[in-house]
Amino acid sequence: MGSRAANAMLSRAQRIKSKLQSALEASLLEIDDVSHRHAGHAAVRASGSAGETHFNVKVVSAKFDGKTLVNRHRMVYDALTDELQSGLHALSIVAKTPQEIAKK
Amino acid sequence: MIYMKGVPEFPQCGFSSLAVRVLKHYNVPLSARNILEDPELKAAVKSYSHWPTFPQIFIQGEFIGGSDIIMNMHQSGELKEKLKDIAANRDKTA
Numbered sequence: 001m002g003s004r005a006a007n008a009m010l011s012r013a014q015r016i017k018s019k020l021q022s023a024l025e026a027s028l029l030e031i032d033d034v035s036h037r038h039a040g041h042a043a044v045r046a047s048g049s050a051g052e053t054h055f056n057v058k059v060v061s062a063k064f065d066g067k068t069l070v071n072r073h074r075m076v077y078d079a080l081t082d083e084l085q086s087g088l089h090a091l092s093i094v095a096k097t098p099q100e101i102a103k104k
Numbered sequence: 105m106i107y108m109k110g111v112p113e114f115p116q117c118g119f120s121s122l123a124v125r126v127l128k129h130y131n132v133p134l135s136a137r138n139i140l141e142d143p144e145l146k147a148a149v150k151s152y153s154h155w156p157t158f159p160q161i162f163i164q165g166e167f168i169g170g171s172d173i174i175m176n177m178h179q180s181g182e183l184k185e186k187l188k189d190i191a192a193n194r195d196k197t198a
Contacts, residue, residue, distance in 0.1 A: 070169050092172055
């Protein structure tokens with residue numbers, strides 16, 4: 001774990017938050033670590049990482065305007081490429097524009 | 105077509121399981137590949153669709169998305185429309 005000390009200073013949830021904030025200029029950002037619900041997951045056990053593998057993410061960003069759902073999800077995944085390569089396993093994503101939220 | 109973790113009868117991931125359950129609801133023919141058993145296939149699908157996680161759902165060759173998107177389309181009625189067209193076309197050619 002020593003070589004990962006610099007990263008370990010921030011939790012993955014915090015890193016996800018700051019990466020999405022800067023990439024998407026989110027007006028609302030909610031990150032919920034739901035890794036405990038997937039604790040028995042075969043791939044999670046194999047990765048050897050303790051927790052911080054599964055997150056629910058809600059992002060509201062004007063940058064989603066005019067984008068399909070697929071492309072909005074891709075924008076989120078693109079911002080988190082490093083995390084996905086270092087043990088982040090899955091995200092459940094809610095991606096809305098400020099207008100869509102206001103309608104509710 | 106669904107690229108998933110495990111097989112439809114025994115999914116090895118909650119998201120794959122959810123996606124299979126949604127798709128089965130529509131009674132359409134479903135092909136599945138287990139990407140846990142084939143790392144090369146897994147890498148190829150990821151780069152083809154530009155999508156990093158599984159499951160991944162394709163309808164008639166078109167990339168639809170992962171489990172969140174399938175669930176969303178299921179709830180909005182969009183998935184029903186999409187699969188209805190397929191069923192109608194198949195009946196015509198049969």
